[in-house]
Amino acid sequence: MLLSGSGKGQPGAVPGWVGYALLPVLNLVAAFVLSGLVILVIGENPVDVLSLLLSEALGYPEAIGYTLYYTTDYIFTGLAVAIAFHCGLFNIGGEGQAYLGGLGAGLVALALTGWPWPVVALLAVLASALFGAAWAFIPAWLQAKRGSHIVITTIMFNFIAASIMTWLLVDVLIRPGSQSPETREFDPGVWLPSMDRALGWFGIAIPASPLNLSFLWALACSLLFHIFLRRTRWGYELRTVGRNERAAVYAGISPARNIVIAMLISGALAGFVGVNEILGVQHRVILNFTGGVGFVGIAVALMGRNHPVGIILAALLFGVLAQGGGQLSFEYPTINRELVMVIQGLVILFAGAMENLFKPQVEALFRRRGAAATETGRG
Amino acid sequence: MEDALLLALQLLGATIRVATPLVLAAFAGMYCERAGVVDIGLEGKMLAGAFFSAAVASATLNPWLGLLAGIAAGVALAMVHGFACITHNGNQVVSGMAINILVAGLAPTLAYAWFQQGGQTPLLPNQARIPAVELPGVEALSGIPVLGPVYRELFNGNNILIWVTLVLVIATHWVLYRTRFGLRLRAVGENPAAVDTAGLSVAKLRYQALLVTGVLTGMAGSYLSTGHGAGFVRDMTAGKGYLALAALIFGKWRPGPTLFACLLFAFTDAVQVRLQGVVLPGIGVIPVQFIQMLPYVLTVLLLAGFVGKAIAPKASGIPYVKER
Numbered sequence: 001m002l003l004s005g006s007g008k009g010q011p012g013a014v015p016g017w018v019g020y021a022l023l024p025v026l027n028l029v030a031a032f033v034l035s036g037l038v039i040l041v042i043g044e045n046p047v048d049v050l051s052l053l054l055s056e057a058l059g060y061p062e063a064i065g066y067t068l069y070y071t072t073d074y075i076f077t078g079l080a081v082a083i084a085f086h087c088g089l090f091n092i093g094g095e096g097q098a099y100l101g102g103l104g105a106g107l108v109a110l111a112l113t114g115w116p117w118p119v120v121a122l123l124a125v126l127a128s129a130l131f132g133a134a135w136a137f138i139p140a141w142l143q144a145k146r147g148s149h150i151v152i153t154t155i156m157f158n159f160i161a162a163s164i165m166t167w168l169l170v171d172v173l174i175r176p177g178s179q180s181p182e183t184r185e186f187d188p189g190v191w192l193p194s195m196d197r198a199l200g201w202f203g204i205a206i207p208a209s210p211l212n213l214s215f216l217w218a219l220a221c222s223l224l225f226h227i228f229l230r231r232t233r234w235g236y237e238l239r240t241v242g243r244n245e246r247a248a249v250y251a252g253i254s255p256a257r258n259i260v261i262a263m264l265i266s267g268a269l270a271g272f273v274g275v276n277e278i279l280g281v282q283h284r285v286i287l288n289f290t291g292g293v294g295f296v297g298i299a300v301a302l303m304g305r306n307h308p309v310g311i312i313l314a315a316l317l318f319g320v321l322a323q324g325g326g327q328l329s330f331e332y333p334t335i336n337r338e339l340v341m342v343i344q345g346l347v348i349l350f351a352g353a354m355e356n357l358f359k360p361q362v363e364a365l366f367r368r369r370g371a372a373a374t375e376t377g378r379g
Numbered sequence: 380m381e382d383a384l385l386l387a388l389q390l391l392g393a394t395i396r397v398a399t400p401l402v403l404a405a406f407a408g409m410y411c412e413r414a415g416v417v418d419i420g421l422e423g424k425m426l427a428g429a430f431f432s433a434a435v436a437s438a439t440l441n442p443w444l445g446l447l448a449g450i451a452a453g454v455a456l457a458m459v460h461g462f463a464c465i466t467h468n469g470n471q472v473v474s475g476m477a478i479n480i481l482v483a484g485l486a487p488t489l490a491y492a493w494f495q496q497g498g499q500t501p502l503l504p505n506q507a508r509i510p511a512v513e514l515p516g517v518e519a520l521s522g523i524p525v526l527g528p529v530y531r532e533l534f535n536g537n538n539i540l541i542w543v544t545l546v547l548v549i550a551t552h553w554v555l556y557r558t559r560f561g562l563r564l565r566a567v568g569e570n571p572a573a574v575d576t577a578g579l580s581v582a583k584l585r586y587q588a589l590l591v592t593g594v595l596t597g598m599a600g601s602y603l604s605t606g607h608g609a610g611f612v613r614d615m616t617a618g619k620g621y622l623a624l625a626a627l628i629f630g631k632w633r634p635g636p637t638l639f640a641c642l643l644f645a646f647t648d649a650v651q652v653r654l655q656g657v658v659l660p661g662i663g664v665i666p667v668q669f670i671q672m673l674p675y676v677l678t679v680l681l682l683a684g685f686v687g688k689a690i691a692p693k694a695s696g697i698p699y700v701k702e703r
Contacts, residue, residue: 341484
């Protein structure tokens, strides 16, 4: 093996599945090895802990329900980050957009007491999309027209959203006479049916869990995401801007317009978290119900390679972590919920920021094998 | 008159105490962003610094070992950031984000396992905290009308780290604009190719910058948990890393204006505490939340170019890939 360059000049030398399957798996393994070390440091057996995590997330039907409920949030935010990525934008503001989306869904549910739930659900979906998109619009417009860096503006907008929501819940929307900053509970008639209730209509019995109909909406969004991006002119324009803004301009595509469109869709997708959380589970608007879903969405999009199928799988992975990790504290007195964030952080670090960590070695391995094959072929 | 002066001095004193970690973090960000490495992981590094210094100070009862541990934690995370972004050309925003999430989980996880106090460290006794500096002559000067109170409220009884921060601010200005290292640092953030052509290592300079970033964020964390506070509590940085980032942008990546921005943000915080529930004529009560979000709104307005233009170092955020 002499210096063989970067490998970029040898197309086809490394099979495609290395890029989208082997390297992510290697990164994941590295993240879990380090998580295991952390577990070791706090004095528990990593293998026991991680296997308990898996069985608490996937081992029985109720656990699967919880896992898929978390997965729903992550599909929404993963898609939100991904559509922005396809346009070359980094939307860190999923957190704030989801928060506002929940406000939209909540206001609809509060206003429409006594209405049939399908109407409320439809309007809540529209309202959460509208509120989420509106919150994404300002950073988008500032990026498109004034060149303000969207990473920074969306971070700032997360804080502004948190302040506004605190103010609304403490001073404005709070249930009269209540001490805790939350709205009154919605009328049970407008709740988004949980999956066990919905399947019950068809005579299928599953254990009760927070999983609700918004899971199906998340899957539908993934399909719509794919159709929009790959099968429509708008999706093509959006991807062109993301790939090469100058080329887009020469092709008569307006980058500014597509930046705004991408962020509006992104904000709307993040806003749907509000439907799952507020209309489906909490049944009232509460403080900090987002709990970092916007940030996990970044990891989901990165791991899923911005493709809907990948995003669903990555969302499932993070759903497993959230559910299984949350249960660990019941079994291990030394472990609490925050261990999940450690694993999440490590997964983001390895799968996102250090995605090329193993690339040179793996590529060299494949080239060496390829070279050996041609040698024997010649001989 | 006397009361008004005292109130103003107390406000300024509070401003200085709140501003210190912000200044340290913002100047930490200045070094690496001036060298072309974006770091939204200031928050995480501060939190790690806060936890590890409190943990070590609590175990050894020695605040200086605690400070060292905090700095070591900051530096270690900065090196992780460098490894991802400089060595592996990874995405700098993703790396910073990952570090924030990792530490937000790691600090309470370790605190929970090591101290069994619900994700906190035990309350530190006074000997385990970084001390304040009692200046001589407070008594002697107290009789003098204006000078006495000013000396007592603003200068006396400040934490050592506040004085260190003051020195670091001046030193940073000098380093950035008056030394060879500073010139190279700024060059590597504007045009790394030129620095490379001049025969200097872009990677080495950026690692050096991140080293300083790690030290300063670690100190900021130490100040929070062992200087200003007495122990680590969950999520004790509470967004100060992002606020420092906002101050850095507001200060257009320059020492003087960044210091001013930090003081301004800290001042709004100090005023906010006093304004709670106070009825202003014609406006009524301003909700606390609106004052709290002021720095973020100001930063957005600045970035939008409504308050002058904030131009980032040209090469910041872009990995430097040497041509082959």
